[in-house]
Amino acid sequence: MSRVVLTGLAAAALIAAAGGAFIADPARKIGSIHLTIPASAESAGAPIYYRDPDGKPFYSLNPKTTEDGRAYHPVPPGGDVSFDDPAHEQDHETTDAKHADSKSGDRKIKYYRNPMGLPDTSPTPKKDSMGMDYIPVYEGEDTDDGSVKLSPGKIQRTGVQSERAEPRVIRTLVRAPGTIQLDERRISVISMRAESWVQKVANVTTGSAVRKGQPLMEIYSPAISSAAAEYISTINSPITGTERYGRGSRQRLMNLDVPDAAIVAMEKSRTVPITIEWSAPRDGIVLERNAIEGMRAQPGDVLFRVADTSMVWALVDVAERDLGAVRVGQSVTVRARSFPGRVFSGKIGVIYPQVNRETRTARVRVELANPDLTLLPDMYVDAEIDTGNPAPVLAIPASAVLDTGSRQSVLVDKGQGRFKPREVELGQRGHDYVEVRKGLVEGEPVVVSANFLIDAESNLKAALKGYADADKAPSGDRP
Structure with a gap:
């Protein structure tokens, strides 16, 4: 006689199909059921039931076909039936491990670990309080280099993916x-250096665009008129001329900030103008206009502010x-x-x-x-x-990094289901990639998804190994 454990969903379907002929075992947890299979049926290899070909939760005690004519799959005694109930995942892992051990033959079991991940090991096969088999740990699966080995089924279920470290241009x-x-270097202020009166203001307002040399206003200033008269008198004199005395008079006009265009006009006309025309010192926008016709301007008063x-x-x-x-x-x-x-x-x-x-x-x-x-x-x-560097650097996806705050590490995919943690030194980040300055070489694959699950598995196996070593140590050596 043998028993097959089914989930509550499959058991309910079979009980309904058999008219309630199956009896639930009260020793098992709720949601599972034992089916007693006659020894003759088991030895003959006859199917114990039939399951939906698409893996749907439909079962039958007799041969059956789907609506589109496909036959249900027969399930022999001890057959591998996959269920969605996560409570049986450890049972399937144990079955896979037993099949793998029977195929290899030369693999040796070091110890058995608790199927629920508890820190409990055993040198011989046993069951936990729920009746679940302890999982065997084979030689070579818990190496001293800190690596961890996962079965192909677990890799597929957890969605482990790897990507190689390659040179990339990281743009941050x-x-x-x-x-x-x-x-600030393109702002000009027009103000008087001597007491002046504004005689006339051009049709220019705040916000107006002006060009360099464009007239803004006409100014009368006694100080400017006096300096201009002295300069004209000097250049008109046949004795002094401009070589010796004229340069000083002209400099006085320049010190009063008289525009060069106005000085040149005086030199050509040889007359002293009543008013001096002030023009825009640069191309730009009038930011401020304080000049009003007829107003009196004191030295330092800002009349116009122009910005490029x-x-x-x-x-x-x-x-x-x-x-x-x-x-x-x-x-x-x-x-x-x-x-x-x-x-x-x-x-x-x-x-x-x-x-x-x-x-x-x-x-x-x-x-x-x-x-x-x-x-x-x-x-x-x-x-x-x-802020990125145009030169390519060795980079990996940012999701591959396990950051504890004090150190950063990655899981290197060594192939055949083996993964090894390795500490790395990181650099700049950008566009979901991070530079690796130390710890990896070009072409090494690292885990980019489900790495936290593998890291937890590695830590668990390291802890279990410590418990197993403590159990094997002589009683006098134990703390």
Whole structure:
């Protein structure tokens, strides 16, 4: 006589098919059933039941076909029937191990481990409190090098996958928010260096675009008129001329910031103008206009502020943890929130030597070309700094790394179901890959999925081996 253990689902189907002729064994746990098979049937090899050809939970005591005409599979006594119930997984592993041992013949069992993973071993076959067989551990399966060996069935069930370490170009992007600011070197201020009166203002307002040399206003200044009269008198004198005394008078006009165009006009006309025309010092946008016709301007009063916005700065705040990867000259891609889909390119010009105490960020200045004047001051932008190395480096998928915080390791696939943990030294990361600086060579395969399960299996086997060695040690040597 022999017994076959079925899950509750299969047992229910067979009980229904047999009209309730099978009796559940109360000694087994709920959800399983013993079927008593006559010795004559077992010796004859007759099927004990038939199962669905697609593996569905359909069973029959007699030959049967599916709706599309395919025959049910006969299951002989002791046949391998796979069930979805995880409670029987250890039973199948034990059966597979016994079959493998019967085929090899020369393999020796070192000890038996608890089927539920408990730290309990036995030198002889035994069962646990639930009646499950202990799993044999063969010589060579628990090597001293820390590797672990898994059966092909377990590898397939856990979904273990490996990938070779290969040279790759790792591109790392540091993302940071920022704002657009004016280039400080492209801002000009028009102010008087002597007491003056604004006689006339051109049709220019705040926000107007101006060109270099374009008239902005006309100024009357007693100090300028006095210096101009002295200069004209000097250059008109047939005795002194401009060689000796004229240069000093002209320098006085320049010290009063009189535009060169106005001085040249005086030299040509040999007359002193009542008012001096002030023009734009550069191409740009009028940021500020304080000049009003008839107003009195004191020395230092800002009358116009003009900025060239064809080049602007993007001041981005980079997190402190990313500062080590940021360098002057790196390429930066900037996207303005006001213009989705449009990309502006620039380079890092300055990394400011200060970290914000509250936000733990450092300011990085990116110089951007703005030919169509799209980017405006104080506009929000998002920057992506390319910190990657264009040279390829040895890299593996980031999912292959087992990081404990103090060290990083990978599981090297040695083939034939054997996996060995190895400590590695990592470098830069990017696009789901990580650089390996030490610990691997090109072409070595590493586990990229289910590696945590294999690592747990390795730790479990190491612990079980320690218990087994302790059991084999003489009583006097035990702690």
